[in-house]
Amino acid sequence: MPRASNSAIADPALxxxxxxxxxxxxxxxVVLPVLAQVxxxxxxxxxxxxxxxxxxxxxxxxxxxxxxxxxHRLLTAPAFLAGMLVxxxxxxxxxxxxxxxxxxxxxVNLAATIGLALLGYLALPDRMRSAxxxxxxxxxxxxxxxxxxxxxxxxxxxxxxxxxDGALDRGLVLLILLVWPALAWLRSRRRDREALALALLVALxxxxxxxxxxxxxxxxxxxxxxxxxxxxxLGVQLTAIVSAALLAAAPLLPFLARPVASAVLGPLAPTVxxxxxxxxxxxxxxxxxxxxxxxxxxLRGRLVGLLPLNAPTTALFxxxxxxxxxxxxxxxxxxxxxxxxxxxxxxxxxxxxxxxFAAAFTVACLSVGLTAIWWLTTLAIAAVVFVSVERGQFRTxxxxxxxxHRVIASGG
Numbered sequence: 001m002p003r004a005s006n007s008a009i010a011d012p013a014l015x016x017x018x019x020x021x022x023x024x025x026x027x028x029x030v031v032l033p034v035l036a037q038v039x040x041x042x043x044x045x046x047x048x049x050x051x052x053x054x055x056x057x058x059x060x061x062x063x064x065x066x067x068x069x070x071x072h073r074l075l076t077a078p079a080f081l082a083g084m085l086v087x088x089x090x091x092x093x094x095x096x097x098x099x100x101x102x103x104x105x106x107x108v109n110l111a112a113t114i115g116l117a118l119l120g121y122l123a124l125p126d127r128m129r130s131a132x133x134x135x136x137x138x139x140x141x142x143x144x145x146x147x148x149x150x151x152x153x154x155x156x157x158x159x160x161x162x163x164x165d166g167a168l169d170r171g172l173v174l175l176i177l178l179v180w181p182a183l184a185w186l187r188s189r190r191r192d193r194e195a196l197a198l199a200l201l202v203a204l205x206x207x208x209x210x211x212x213x214x215x216x217x218x219x220x221x222x223x224x225x226x227x228x229x230x231x232x233x234l235g236v237q238l239t240a241i242v243s244a245a246l247l248a249a250a251p252l253l254p255f256l257a258r259p260v261a262s263a264v265l266g267p268l269a270p271t272v273x274x275x276x277x278x279x280x281x282x283x284x285x286x287x288x289x290x291x292x293x294x295x296x297x298x299l300r301g302r303l304v305g306l307l308p309l310n311a312p313t314t315a316l317f318x319x320x321x322x323x324x325x326x327x328x329x330x331x332x333x334x335x336x337x338x339x340x341x342x343x344x345x346x347x348x349x350x351x352x353x354x355x356x357f358a359a360a361f362t363v364a365c366l367s368v369g370l371t372a373i374w375w376l377t378t379l380a381i382a383a384v385v386f387v388s389v390e391r392g393q394f395r396t397x398x399x400x401x402x403x404x405h406r407v408i409a410s411g412g
Contacts, residue, residue, distance in 0.1 A: 017060035024053030029135040033143030037171035043377045054123040063125040082334035089327045090295045097294025106371050117380035128392035137182040144205040151208030177382040181389045184352025213367040221359030228351040239354045240339035243361045248332040250316040254278035277308040292324030318370035
């Protein structure tokens with residue numbers, strides 16, 4: 001009578017870990033893209049729950065990579081060190097910010113978001129199952145369909161007197177970022193037609209309720225994706241250099257862009273007046289370009305008259321206004337190093353990574369401030385999702401079949 005192998009013996013703990021991990025990825029890949037279309041705080045609430053499930057699963061079955069080497073690689077990475085310099089400088093700026101209480105609260109939220117991303121990264125299994133990763137394009141499709149339905153019929157479906165709370169805009173931004181890892185995964189599995197259909201569906205979701213920032217983000221991401229697919233090294237270099245240079249040279253942008261915008265849009269266009277306000281901020285107190293005005297001053301300053309109400313609400317402006325040259329240049333280097341590092345362990349994913357970087361940077365340049373928690377959480381989610389897709393690239397051929405072919409060829 002044959003003996004049952006150890007692998008055939010059911011282990012309730014491992015089964016529970018697999019179930020918790022599946023629930024975590026289902027929440028992160030499927031539930032979140034759908035609920036983000038209808039709930040403003042979906043990412044802030046659901047992302048921690050999904051990460052906690054992944055952590056519990058990793059504690060049970062210990063299928064994540066060894067923590068100590070992972071932490072060591074992270075702590076010695078130039079991009080991570082530069083990012084930590086930005087956080088430390090933000091903390092130091094609390095000594096001169098005029099809004100200490102709100103700034104301290106926002107800094108704690110920022111640290112919690114970074115911690116969430118790190119815990120999610122450390123809890124990911126060393127090898128991702130394809131069944132879990134196929135949930136990602138499924139979730140993006142479901143989210144896009146919900147966005148299309150809301151864009152077409154949302155006004156009729158909402159109760160009388162209900163005002164738009166901006167949930168759909170945030171949900172579409174999440175889709176714009178998650179579509180790139182989904183495309184990267186499908187293309188790595190030779191499912192190019194499904195990848196094209198997914199991209200077209202997300203593009204359709206954006207056109208149902210047009211927003212210039214979202215359309216620009218998807219278009220810029222598509223250009224970066226196409227260039228990197230054609231020439232990978234060129235695409236990575238362009239994405240890294242352009243994004244870092246724009247952030248590093250941001251105080252010069254209003255002086256260069258205002259004449260062009262004035263000629264195209266007219267001198268009284270809101271965009272032109274916003275650039276004029278930016279110019280005034282730079283020329284009025286140039287010394288503050290070194291230290292910045294302190295964390296959280298861009299948002300609060302508008303409320304008390306320190307800043308014009310039409311000053312830009314973008315990361316390019318707020319990095320320099322709040323953190324000065326130290327914070328801005330450290331962030332620019334972190335961005336550059338992150339882009340250059342992406343994809344070394346999975347070259348097939350590089351075009352998708354460049355598309356995601358370019359789309360996220362476009363959103364930050366055009367509409368999102370420095371410390372919006374929903375935006376920081378969205379970036380953390382996108383990072384964890386991309387690492388998950390990268391962990392799914394561990395095998396490109398079937399070892400047993402390859403070994404059989406070698407045996408046959410050798411005449412064994």
